[in-house]
Amino acid sequence: MTELFLKGHRACAGCGSVLALRYVLEALGKDVIVVNATGCMEIISSQYPESNWGVPYVHCLFENTASVATGVSRALKHLDKEGTVVVIGGDGASYDIGFGAVSGAMERNEDILYVCYDNEAYANTGLQRSGATPFGSATTTTPSEMGGKGEWKKNLTFIAAAHAVPYAAAASVAFLPDLQAKLKKAKQKKGFRLVNVHAPCTVGWKINPVKAVEVARKAVECGLWNLFEIDDGKFKLSRPVGEAPVAEYLKMQGRFKHLTPKQVETIEEHARSVKPELEKLEKANVNFQRFL
Amino acid sequence: MTEKIMEGSIAVAHAVARCSPDVVAAFPITPSTHIPQELSRIQPEYGFEFVPVEAEFSAISAVFGASAAGGRAFTATSSQGLLLMHEVLFAASGTRLPMVMVVANRAISAPLSIWNDWQDSISQRDAGWIQLYCKNSQETVDATIQAFKITEEARIPVMVCFDGFYLTHEISPIDVPEKKEIDAYAPKGKRDSLDVGDPKSFGCYATPAYYQDMKKEQDDALFASAGIIEKHAGKFAEKFGRPQFAFIEEYKNDKDAAIISMGSLAEEAELVADEGLAGVVRVKCFRPFPRDALKKALQGKKRVVILEKDVSFGLGGALATEVKSLLFEAGLAPEVTSIICGLGGKDVSVKNIKEALQEKGSAWM
Ligand SMILES: Cc1ncc(C[n+]2csc(CCOP(=O)(O)OP(=O)(O)O)c2C)c(N)n1
Ligand SMILES: [Mg+2]
Secondary structure: OOOOEOOOOOOOOOOHHHHHHHHHHHHHOOOEEEEEOOOHHHHOOOEOOOOOEOOOEEEOOOOOHHHHHHHHHHHHHHHOOOOEEEEEEEHHHHHHHOHHHHHHHHHOOOOOEEEEEEOOOEOOOOOEOOOOOOOOOOOOOOOHHHOOOOOOOOOHHHHHHOOOOOEEEEEEOOOHHHHHHHHHHHHHOOOOEEEEEEOOOOOOOOOOHHHHHHHHHHHHHOOOOOOEEEEOOEEEEOOOOOOOOHHHHHOOOHHHOOOOHHHHHHHHHHHHHHHHHHHHHHHHOOEHHHOO | OOEEEEEHHHHHHHHHHHOOOOEEEEOOOOOOOHHHHHHHHHHHHHOOEEEEOOOHHHHHHHHHHHHHOOOOEEEEEOHHHHHHOHHHHHHHHHOOOOOEEEEEEOOOOOOOOOOOOOHHHHOOOOOOOEEEEOOOHHHHHHHHHHHHHHHHHHOOOEEEEEEOOOOOOOEEEEEOOOHHHHHHHOOOOOOOOOOOOOOOEEOOEOOOOOHHHHHHHHHHHHHHHHHHHHHHHHHHHHHHOOOOOOOEEEEOOOOOEEEEEOHHHHHHHHHHHHOOOOEEEEEOEEEOOOHHHHHHHOOOOOEEEEEEOOOEOOOEOHHHHHHHHHHHHHOOOOEEEEEEOOHHHOOOOHHHHHHHHHOOOEEEO
């Protein structure tokens, strides 16, 4: 493996997002320019005067990465310079605070490959709730005393598809060949491309650091994170929607420890209802780019 | 030199286009709107990338990205738009990225007002940008062209401010130099940038071991930019045959009393000077603050009256505060009057300025 994300970073043991990053860069190769949002991946990799980035890298702020990437991409075009512009942003940066900028860049179909690493919380600031935190999860702002988060997770990949972008895909660090295939496909395309990667945070999810990949795999196997792509508007499942009981996934993680049987049942019902819907969507051969 | 009768904003837009930007990103807000509109209209002729973003926060962020990628980048805004950019202004100056922004000065909400004052850009005075305040559209055009040279040499962003409506919408004879003349005055140089052939990291964070040293370096660079501002004003004057004021302009400043102001208000005060009531010292460069030039201009004054369209709430006028600190430092003790006026487009007439000369202490008018 040619490592473009270099050793010596400051991430926690077993960090799912770093795993994602290493494989993202390996799949994309050297001719990329990374624009990184404030968050864990920035803080663990870019402490002056050191850097773990083997490719050109720029960090500006938390909530403007899609717009900074817009400027980089437009300047490269006008200056006739090489490079695929790749955003690395967390779920907080992408689903929440920077969402307006992400939506604007999608609508303008800026030539950007946007990689969101979704660790389902604002990890860097101490694991607060985000729009990507799943129902029931305890975070430091939806504590177990409150019963965890009361709302469902946003679906950023479908939101991207609703902008009729050329490519939007959901991937996972537990399925690295699938993640890399999606990135390689996205790299060949022009315009706004999103690859949304489910990446466990061992500290936030309260899991054994050696279990990050196992937990990520279980999320897919029980249908709570589904692998698919929406390529030129066409939805396609990357693997059959998982049917394992959600309890198997929930009980692996301290963030769900407080859940009542009723809450587990609610999540189970939710997961079971997803499969037929996604299958209908695939069979119907709906073109997302024709909704507008 | 060929003067044409044109609107201030349109002249600025043409000046920017002739500076060969790589990327222009902007979002509409009165009274700056005509600048990006005109730039989008003439974009096909010049070929720069025009990005009509979804918010000012993104406009300045795209400019940040374009600059990091090695491009020459521009935006324009006013009022709420500039305030929305606030966080990015610090990131841009701290990352030492060159860029130029024209600010069409406008009041800040609440209460909402589209009319002119300087509260928007004065509120950004500590963001680490060079700030130039122009007295008319011709000076704004000239300063904008110089700004690209200044920012690229100093690696400090430059904000060129001119009064909303009074100047942005004023129609007057203006000379916008031709592109090939500007190309010769302001050719693009090479600098470190995002480049796949030479991977570097930009925007790294700093621990306490480095942070303050970096900020000191930035502050030193802002002070040192005075030399760069002066040099390019001189070169511009030489090439285009128009005298330039780098830091301040003195007008009939041989009386015991001096009016100190900025922008088009200072130009209006010249009418009072014409009656022999006081001299005028106009501050064009607010950051870096022109301490030396002002100390010289205020030597021997018995009275100084500062007129400004901004307020630091709970303290007083921002310009007056700077002037008072400078007088103290220089051991000068004229009687000082600080007047806050013209907020939200409130008219300031020649009669008002004469009345201001009679005021003591501080007053709003
Ligand atoms: C405007 C602003 N608000 C808040 C913060 C503090 N902050 C820094 S990173 C972060 C959370 C990042 O969350 P996410 O994007 O999910 O990335 P992660 O930390 O999980 O990697 C927050 C709240 C900030 N830097 N800027
Ligand atoms: Mg996160």
